[in-house]
């Protein structure tokens with residue numbers, strides 16, 4: 001080969017490499033379709049028989065037990081049949097394989113084999129579902145879609161907030177009308193405040209009253225003060241605001257009873273009270289007391305009021321979003337009771353298994369394991385529950401505090417008045433000055 005030819009080949013190779021990395025950066029989906037997908041198809045089709053056999057996904061043609069005289073003999077099937085799979089279909093983030101189950105098979109062994117399938121096919125993850133009887137869907141994702149989540153979109157709706165992107169590529173939406181109360185946990189620097197900032201930015205533009213309880217002196221929620229109807233910065237103020245909210249709840253009950261309505265949403269729009277979202281940053285601050293009588297009384301008040309709001313508030317347009325680093329029974333018995341009422345759960349990286357268990361354990365054990373595998377580098381990544389009873393990984397859109405502050409200031413004019421709350425804070429001030 002002459003030197004000109006060699007130079008030409010080297011230049012062509014360099015061009016392919018440069019063009020490849022450009023396409024990979026700018027058009028990862030096309031990069032996947034053109035390079036990763038064909039290789040993955042060969043892997044899936046080439047390994048299916050073996051991986052099915054090794055993971056007990058195959059069935060034998062004949063019963064594995066036989067009768068010889070009076071003896072029952074159990075053995076291995078000679079030539080087991082592998083379940084039939086569809087040709088792997090390309091998706092934007094990986095591929096989809098549909099498996100037809102043989103008689104007697106259930107999705108359970110496929111769920112157990114998901115990790116083995118992911119390793120064999122060199123995929124980031126394989127999720128198993130069964131949309132109809134006799135069918136199992138294996139959805140494989142080539143790389144972690146949450147490393148660079150796309151910009152998801154969702155139609156706007158009252159009390160609905162687009163928080164970020166789901167692992168499946170869809171929009172991560174929290175709708176307080178479907179799931180009225182939420183518990184958010186995460187270790188320090190895991191992304192809780194960013195998520196709350198995103199939630200507040202999304203709700204700020206809506207006709208919703210936002211009430212902040214931030215007993216760390218208002219350092220986190222104080223940023224959004226211009227759009228908050230009330231802000232408690234210590235436990236004394238929190239107890240007063242929560243008490244006022246319970247009174248507001250009782251007023252709403254009376255209005256509903258008079259109109260024979262079972263929720264405020266059945267009231268005519270003109271007379272319907274404004275929905276209130278109470279955001280609590282650092283739940284532990286409300287529950288931990290220093291042991292003095294006054295302090296204990298305050299924590300008990302906060303615990304009782306929060307529980308009452310969680311039990312009865314949903315239908316009356318009073319919603320709780322409660323965030324904390326550690327949420328466990330050591331904070332007091334009230335926490336476990338409160339947790340049971342907070343149906344929506346979001347668990348970021350946590351330091352102790354107890355908090356992951358407390359957040360997701362009563363819903364799904366697998367979700368706890370996935371939450372515990374979130375690393376410190378995966379900021380903003382969380383395991384969240386959905387309204388359909390399922391769960392999945394998701395990542396919030398990065399909302400910087402200054403952006404949320406600007407949004408709050410922009411919509412400050414929309415801040416509704418709740419006179420009971422202002423009165424409660426004013427009477428505390430008056431007591432303090434007396």
Ligand SMILES: Nc1ncnc2c1ncn2[C@@H]1O[C@H](COP(=O)(O)OP(=O)(O)OP(=O)(O)O)[C@@H](O)[C@H]1O
Nearest residue numbers: 187188189190191192193194379380395396397398
């Ligand atoms: N979705 C996200 N994408 C990228 N970076 C994020 C995301 N969420 C948070 N971060 C980054 O992670 C860091 C910590 O986030 P954040 O302050 O929200 O954590 P936190 O859990 O509230 O911590 P703390 O409890 O100490 O207040 C910030 O620098 C933020 O920029």
